[in-house]
Amino acid sequence: MGEVTDKPKARxxxxxxxxxxxxxxxxxxxxxxxxxxxxxxxxxxxxxxAAAAAKLNYSVDENAARLRTGRTGTxxxxxxxxxxxxxxxxxxxxxxLLGTICAAASARGxxxxxxxxxxxxxxxxxxEEQRKADGLIVIGTTQNSAAWDYYRDxxxxxxxxxCWGSPxxxxxxxxxxxxxxxxxxxxxLLDAGATNIACIASLDGLQRQFKERYxxxxxxxxxxxxEPWLVQIEDGLSRDEQGRRAVAALLASGRKxxxxxxxxxxxxxxxxxxxxEAGVRVPQDAALIGFDGIRASAQAMPPLSTxxxxxxxxxxxxxxxxLAAIAGEPHGTRRVPVRLVARASTQR
Numbered sequence: 001m002g003e004v005t006d007k008p009k010a011r012x013x014x015x016x017x018x019x020x021x022x023x024x025x026x027x028x029x030x031x032x033x034x035x036x037x038x039x040x041x042x043x044x045x046x047x048x049x050a051a052a053a054a055k056l057n058y059s060v061d062e063n064a065a066r067l068r069t070g071r072t073g074t075x076x077x078x079x080x081x082x083x084x085x086x087x088x089x090x091x092x093x094x095x096x097l098l099g100t101i102c103a104a105a106s107a108r109g110x111x112x113x114x115x116x117x118x119x120x121x122x123x124x125x126x127x128e129e130q131r132k133a134d135g136l137i138v139i140g141t142t143q144n145s146a147a148w149d150y151y152r153d154x155x156x157x158x159x160x161x162x163c164w165g166s167p168x169x170x171x172x173x174x175x176x177x178x179x180x181x182x183x184x185x186x187x188x189l190l191d192a193g194a195t196n197i198a199c200i201a202s203l204d205g206l207q208r209q210f211k212e213r214y215x216x217x218x219x220x221x222x223x224x225x226x227e228p229w230l231v232q233i234e235d236g237l238s239r240d241e242q243g244r245r246a247v248a249a250l251l252a253s254g255r256k257x258x259x260x261x262x263x264x265x266x267x268x269x270x271x272x273x274x275x276x277e278a279g280v281r282v283p284q285d286a287a288l289i290g291f292d293g294i295r296a297s298a299q300a301m302p303p304l305s306t307x308x309x310x311x312x313x314x315x316x317x318x319x320x321x322x323l324a325a326i327a328g329e330p331h332g333t334r335r336v337p338v339r340l341v342a343r344a345s346t347q348r
Contacts, residue, residue: 080140100315135160167206182216194259243270302344
């Protein structure tokens with residue numbers, strides 16, 4: 001047998017920005033600026049650098065870039081839950097919103113770090129201070145007042161953050177165009193011939209969006225010459241149960257009604273089941289409409305009419321508002337556009 005010798009392994013060759021500079025015929029600093037999108041670099045030079053980088057299979061060292069800029073390239077998203085709530089029972093609206101936030105962040109070159117929090121034992125929002133993220137977006141239920149108090153106090157430390165549907169007006173928030181959406185829903189019921197429209201809502205809870213939706217409803221029915229009719233939900237219950245109990249109170253009142261506007265789809269779905277159990281046919285005896293545009297509303301029997309926010313716009317607005325805050329730039333847009341989705345539950 002011949003002599004066996006160990007051949008040295010070929011050393012991996014790592015392409016650097018200096019190699020790209022030599023290939024493109026520019027300086028290394030120009031390569032860095034071109035790949036970072038610096039407007040000082042001309043389009044022709046940027047294209048030449050990009051072609052050289054592609055030819056050499058060069059990719060930017062993200063860790064080095066983050067060290068230079070002091071940024072993590074990550075956005076933290078906290079989802080506030082009710083204490084002890086099973087994550088599978090979260091409002092589907094929250095999951096839809098979370099998905100569009102992650103998609104918007106990715107489209108802008110950011111990763112997302114998601115945390116579900118519900119009690120003092122797991123409340124933790126110091127992502128920016130701990131260099132885990134460049135800023136924070138908070139979404140979720142407003143029924144957890146302890147969590148919102150925690151983040152309101154934490155926000156005074158100067159961290160960059162924005163939230164969805166905040167219970168406190170002084171915070172940096174984004175919300176649906178609740179007033180306009182409620183007006184659309186109510187006018188839809190009026191156009192279908194309804195004259196005794198009850199509204200299942202809350203006026204004094206932390207859910208500020210419900211108050212805005214009631215106000216839009218009340219102004220619209222008043223303008224049509226009818227009297228607003230509030231059926232107050234009970235705090236501390238699931239939305240489905242709130243809808244059920246609101247219908248029980250509605251029926252116990254003895255007042256005639258021919259339509260119901262519930263200020264969120266989950267409440268409306270609970271109301272729909274309670275009406276069916278009581279022998280009230282939807283839409284023949286009473287029309288029903290909700291708000292939020294969750295997917296389950298389309299699967300109800302009958303399919304539920306709803307007011308649907310532009311989810312894609314909501315996620316983009318939250319991310320853009322946060323990035324503007326990080327950059328020290330203004331971003332005044334706060335309202336997400338909505339649209340009416342008419343289905344069988346309001347076809348009189």
